Amino acid sequence: EAGVAQSPRYKIIEKRQSVAFWCNPISGHATLYWYQQILGQGPKLLIQFQNNGVVDDSQLPKDRFSAERLKGVDSTLKIQPAKLEDSAVYLCASSLAGQVYNEQFFGPGTRLTVL
């Protein structure tokens, strides 16, 4: 079974530029998550989708971050404009559904460096 796919794996941009990340979840997984992991910290949830609806985006900095999940499968996370503090690894994860006991599986992540 194929895992969660993400691209690109690495991205270097200048501050104030924009960037987009793509995620394809495990086949059949209805719930998709985007996390931000800053070096030395645990992942922090940015947004959770159930199919193509947003369940939780309380920690998403909505003035610069946006995300969408068209057709309930692939998802895109965008940052515009980027700041130095956005340098982090952006992880996508998926689970069968957003129920309490469902396990989340992570993709390889996108390492973003903002100069």
Added chain:
Amino acid sequence: QKEVEQNSGPLSVPEGAIASLNCTYSDRVSQSFFWYRQYSGKSPELIMSIYSNGDKEDGRFTAQLNKASQYVSLLIRDSQPSDSATYLCAVKAAGNKLTFGGGTRVLVKP
């Protein structure tokens, strides 16, 4: 107070010994608990999940949960150098949001 707390380490363990990792959480209604292993430069990998009080064993790993004390632990028996990694504790409460601790770095020395 952080929602999920772990000692950042490093926890240095001789090869073949038992590594004991601890995690405390603040939300009493938390219902499910997970341990992830993360190698340097890689993404988190799920190694254990536990939902009810007591012990759960899977190979060399044992997870222990005590909801009354709001405490979950991970034991790694017969530690190997390949177990050297950061171990993340994650807790899911009502609403299904998964909250991670900062991770404990484990070093297994040959």
